[in-house]
Each structure stands twice: as structure tokens, then as C-alpha cells.
Amino acid sequence: MKIQKMSDILFEAQQLRKDFKSGKKTVRALDGVSFVLRRGETLSLVGESGCGKTTCARTLLGVYAPTAGRVLWGGRDTATLSRAQRTAFRKRNQMIFQDPYTSLDPRMTVGEIVGEGMSRHFSLTAAEQRERVRALLETVNLTAEFASRFPHELSGGQRQRVGIARALALEPECIVCDEPIAALDVSIQAQIINLMMRLQRERNLSYLMISHDLTMVRHISDRVAVMYLGTIVEQADAKTLYENPLHPYTQALFSAIPQAEPDSGWLGRRIPLSGEVPSPSADLVGCKFAARCPYAEERCRTQAPALAEHGAGHAVACRRVTG
Numbered sequence: 001m002k003i004q005k006m007s008d009i010l011f012e013a014q015q016l017r018k019d020f021k022s023g024k025k026t027v028r029a030l031d032g033v034s035f036v037l038r039r040g041e042t043l044s045l046v047g048e049s050g051c052g053k054t055t056c057a058r059t060l061l062g063v064y065a066p067t068a069g070r071v072l073w074g075g076r077d078t079a080t081l082s083r084a085q086r087t088a089f090r091k092r093n094q095m096i097f098q099d100p101y102t103s104l105d106p107r108m109t110v111g112e113i114v115g116e117g118m119s120r121h122f123s124l125t126a127a128e129q130r131e132r133v134r135a136l137l138e139t140v141n142l143t144a145e146f147a148s149r150f151p152h153e154l155s156g157g158q159r160q161r162v163g164i165a166r167a168l169a170l171e172p173e174c175i176v177c178d179e180p181i182a183a184l185d186v187s188i189q190a191q192i193i194n195l196m197m198r199l200q201r202e203r204n205l206s207y208l209m210i211s212h213d214l215t216m217v218r219h220i221s222d223r224v225a226v227m228y229l230g231t232i233v234e235q236a237d238a239k240t241l242y243e244n245p246l247h248p249y250t251q252a253l254f255s256a257i258p259q260a261e262p263d264s265g266w267l268g269r270r271i272p273l274s275g276e277v278p279s280p281s282a283d284l285v286g287c288k289f290a291a292r293c294p295y296a297e298e299r300c301r302t303q304a305p306a307l308a309e310h311g312a313g314h315a316v317a318c319r320r321v322t323g
Helices: 053-060 083-092 110-121 126-139 144-148 156-168 186-203 214-220 238-243 248-255 298-302
Strands: 009-022 025-038 042-046 068-073 093-096 174-178 206-210 223-228 231-237
Touching (some): 025 206, 110 144, 110 156, 126 144, 156 186, 206 214, 214 238, 223 248
Parallel strands (some): 042 206, 042 223
Antiparallel strands (some): 223 231
């Protein structure tokens, strides 16, 4: 097993909790989420809509302040960063959004969109900035002529390439990718993913990938964390998790992946889930999956399982697995 050095860890989430008020109730969007993101790797967060993936990413980037827990960036608590350090933090950590149709300002040209961050963070002449914008557009396989166009003149795939160029403009070390291909035609999705993988190799980027596309996640990820109702129920390297999922929710989730040969292997068996997803309230006790789990015992309904190691690098929150 490779020895993990502290210098390899870019981000570390420690027992993150995030509550939102909804009338008189408290909605717990994150409940004790912990993970690390290493330099140059792709960590994917997967799970049903509403499980807390995007909230987790935004809390990591400081868009939301955690209700409890800490985010460490390069070993430093992001809540204690000075003004100058916070500026550097925002510069070094960027985001690619899901919808390329709404994430670009329609009143700005492509050149202005890509160059906006440069104007704030770099001391460049107008000519130098134009040259950087041109180089970035070519990096994402767009020509320099696109700099004078407006977003409404571009296709969805071209807009997402502009979004990627904008994220690269500040020379980040980490990019949070919130469903980056979900709004694109299937014919374009593979092109965008291949582009992102090439950029990662060339620039040693770290990706925190949020996605519902489990086939794509398997292809692009180094490690995968499965979320359910604000908690991580299982995480491991992608190969291990897809070949040997241990948590009942992970098994049900992965069984929905379309298979070329439906009768081959355990994934050929569709595992339906009964019951409804509980409300993510702060007073929910026990295992959050117990109401839908076919193996739930009485202790599952009263005692929340901890995320525990079950083999090297493979962690699962299930008493049936870990005892």
C-alpha cells in the first residue's frame, strides 16, 4: 500500500455538519462527513439527488460555513485564513458548474468571461490578457475567434469548454466539478470528459467530481464516496468499490447501472429499494438507511453506524459488514 504523506493531501474534511433552517425545522444537509482529497487525484461523490453532494462541495470551497467540523486546506483550517490567504484559497480552487446555459453571463463576451478573474488576480497588460485568453481557448479546443462571441452564439459543449477555460484562468490546483456533463448531449459528454482528464494529467489538477453518471464516475475516478442523506456510507478506490460494494445502498445504487450483458455477475441483478427516503431532519436517529434496508435490525434503528475500515482503503458504515 502506498504511504500517504501529509504533503499529498490538498483538502481534508473533518466531521463536517451543515444545518439549514426550514421554518421551525432544522434540515441536516451534512452529518459528520469526513474525507481527504489528494493532489492530482479525482474523488467522486455519488448518490441520489438531495443526498448532500453539492452542499458538501460548496462547504469545502467556503460558499457555506460549516455548522460544525472543519475543512483543512494544505493543513490549514479554512475558517482561520487571513484575508490574503483567503484570496489565495479562492484563486487556487475553482468550480465548473452543471448548466453551461446559466453559468455564463450573457452580457459578456467569451474573452471577458475567461479574462475576468485574471483582471482581479494578475497584473497584466491588455495585450498580455488577450494572449492568455487565446491560449486558454486553444487549450480547451476553441479557436481565438471565440473570444469575441457571446454565450448565446455557442453550443452547449462550447459553453462548457468556456466554463473550463474560465476555471483554468487562475491556475488552480483543485477544481470542483458539479455535474459537468449532465446538461450536454451524449455525443459531447465523452469529449468533455476526455478534455478534463487530459488537463488533469498536464496540470496535476485535483478534481472533486459530483455526478449521477455512475459509468462515467467509474471511468474517471481514483476514489469514490457514496453519500446517503448527508452521510458517507461507503468509500474506496473506484476499482474496489465497483467490483465489491459492501453497503446495501451502494449495491442497490450500482445495480441500476445499465449492463451490456445483464446476466453476468452480481450487477446483473436489479436490487429494488422499498419505502421512502426519510426527511433529513436533525433529530433523525440510528442508521439513516434503516427504513429502506432489507437487512436492518433493531440496533440499526437506534444506533448510527460509524464509517469504519473494512480492508485497506475501503470504509463502510454498516453494522452488518463491520459488526
